[in-house]
Amino acid sequence: MENFMIKKFIHWYVINNQNKNSNYLKNNFKNDVLLFEEKLEEISNEFYSNYLINPFEIDVDNSNEIELKINIIKSKLAIKAKGFVQYNKKFGNGIPNALLSKNNYLRFLTELLILKEEKIEFSNFFLRKEFINYLINEESFTVGSAKSYASYVSSAIKNTLNDNLKIDFFGKIEEHFINSNNSDEIEDLLNLCISIIHKKTINENKSKYKSGLSEYKSFLISLKFDIDLCSIYTSSEVFSKLNLIEKTECIDLKINLGENNSDDLGLVIREITDENEFIDFEIDKVSLISNFKMRMITQDRLYGDVYFPIRFLKKIFYQKNENKVFFDKFILNQIEEIKIFTSNSGEFILLKNIEGISIKKDKVYVETLENKHRLVYTELAIENQYDILSVPTLRKIAIDHVVPMKSLLLDFKDKLNGLYNLTELLKSKGITKSGKESIKQLAKIGNEIIDSDLLLDDEINLIKEDFTFLKDKLELQLMCAKSNLEKNNR
Numbered sequence: 001m002e003n004f005m006i007k008k009f010i011h012w013y014v015i016n017n018q019n020k021n022s023n024y025l026k027n028n029f030k031n032d033v034l035l036f037e038e039k040l041e042e043i044s045n046e047f048y049s050n051y052l053i054n055p056f057e058i059d060v061d062n063s064n065e066i067e068l069k070i071n072i073i074k075s076k077l078a079i080k081a082k083g084f085v086q087y088n089k090k091f092g093n094g095i096p097n098a099l100l101s102k103n104n105y106l107r108f109l110t111e112l113l114i115l116k117e118e119k120i121e122f123s124n125f126f127l128r129k130e131f132i133n134y135l136i137n138e139e140s141f142t143v144g145s146a147k148s149y150a151s152y153v154s155s156a157i158k159n160t161l162n163d164n165l166k167i168d169f170f171g172k173i174e175e176h177f178i179n180s181n182n183s184d185e186i187e188d189l190l191n192l193c194i195s196i197i198h199k200k201t202i203n204e205n206k207s208k209y210k211s212g213l214s215e216y217k218s219f220l221i222s223l224k225f226d227i228d229l230c231s232i233y234t235s236s237e238v239f240s241k242l243n244l245i246e247k248t249e250c251i252d253l254k255i256n257l258g259e260n261n262s263d264d265l266g267l268v269i270r271e272i273t274d275e276n277e278f279i280d281f282e283i284d285k286v287s288l289i290s291n292f293k294m295r296m297i298t299q300d301r302l303y304g305d306v307y308f309p310i311r312f313l314k315k316i317f318y319q320k321n322e323n324k325v326f327f328d329k330f331i332l333n334q335i336e337e338i339k340i341f342t343s344n345s346g347e348f349i350l351l352k353n354i355e356g357i358s359i360k361k362d363k364v365y366v367e368t369l370e371n372k373h374r375l376v377y378t379e380l381a382i383e384n385q386y387d388i389l390s391v392p393t394l395r396k397i398a399i400d401h402v403v404p405m406k407s408l409l410l411d412f413k414d415k416l417n418g419l420y421n422l423t424e425l426l427k428s429k430g431i432t433k434s435g436k437e438s439i440k441q442l443a444k445i446g447n448e449i450i451d452s453d454l455l456l457d458d459e460i461n462l463i464k465e466d467f468t469f470l471k472d473k474l475e476l477q478l479m480c481a482k483s484n485l486e487k488n489n490r
Helices: 002-016 024-029 033-051 063-079 082-090 095-100 105-116 128-138 143-165 169-179 184-200 206-225 227-232 236-241 244-248 264-275 285-296 310-317 321-336 405-411 417-428 436-451 457-471 481-489
Strands: 281-284 339-341 348-350 354-360 363-368 373-375 377-379 386-388 397-401 476-480
Touching: 002 024, 002 033, 002 105, 024 033, 024 095, 033 063, 033 082, 033 095, 063 095, 063 105, 082 095, 095 105, 095 436, 105 128, 105 143, 128 143, 128 206, 143 169, 143 184, 143 206, 169 184, 169 206, 169 236, 184 206, 184 281, 184 285, 206 227, 206 285, 227 436, 281 285, 285 321, 285 354, 285 397, 310 321, 310 436, 310 457, 321 457, 339 377, 377 476, 377 481, 397 481, 417 436, 417 457, 476 481
Parallel strands: 339 476
Antiparallel strands: 281 354, 339 348, 354 363, 363 373, 377 386, 397 476
16 A cells, blocks of 8 residues: 555656656656665654654545545644654655655645545636636645635636636637746736626625635736745646746736836726726725735845845745744735725825725725725825825735835844844845845745754744834835835935
């Protein structure tokens, strides 16, 4: 049984890691499958001696047993038994943990579970099993919840969006994902879909459909931005087709302020809005918070003496549920306290006190809890001067740090002990570049740090103290993206 599962895993590993840089079989075992198999057997024995569980002993025909084994392996790795931690560090800088963890063996088991319940109707769902895997491994969803969210996306397309979009939704998503080097139109299309659901779905499934589409949007955009995640959560076939620009550069997060590229998906979006009654964009508060969370957890700050690598920090905190709760609460608090200006004199309402936002003929409106519609204003590049916020899409609304994050990290570097220690660790492991290059380095080095258990609980607690300290220093406001860029350049 054990040998069969190891061989089955190796077969899966070879297929799923072709054309990918992070390939342990190639980089550490010189493509020697027999040597790789021997090492996996050794890892299995070491795991059993520490946890009394054989990770490769599973009845592959029993879905319940596969799901149970996934949860057991996760929980045992989180316990960090002293003997296995020492073994993990001794051999190959964390390779045993890495091979058993969410990017490899656990992903293999999850895909086994998904494929056993796959239906023909899902065959055109672009990256469905990868989406489910992402929710489980990156967002800490249970297997059942992750599959439910994928079904919400399918049902939203089938029951509401097909009649209104009149396009091959997944076909267009796949085409743009592979051929374009940015995610702007994907974000616009998914935001449009959420707006259509908000208006056109009147049954109890409305919130489920919107939640599923929001998570699918975050998944796709995360892959477009993070080449490391993309290599994990796409098949070798899809990854090999990706625009070569994406394989050599990180996608620039700055909002494109010029004209949209005249690509096919952008034209499709404009045709949909022109031919239907969806020019008026609407989004409820829950969906808006989801959108803004996605933005906030992808804005790494890697400069100076203290880094704020938020994507890596999320991975660290998501290792344990109590830390995940702390991280999510910190992000939610920042979003709820965002200022939304409602006059040209600087009056504002906090995001937590609204019902939603709409865009009508390029004018932005906020709906208050008292069902009042207020026109939204933006601060201009000149401080304390305001004008009507005029944008065509939600993507053109920026979340602005009133006091730049760079200034906060510089001014309080002597008080941010946890982040300072983390910065020193990242630099010692090889982050030497700046800008896009440092973000590419961060993805690889960050995973090595997590796999090697180099961050102890005491260090994570120090980082939590830094978050608490920064919470009252951070002040956010909605702003026109163009004005935000001008402010940053002034």
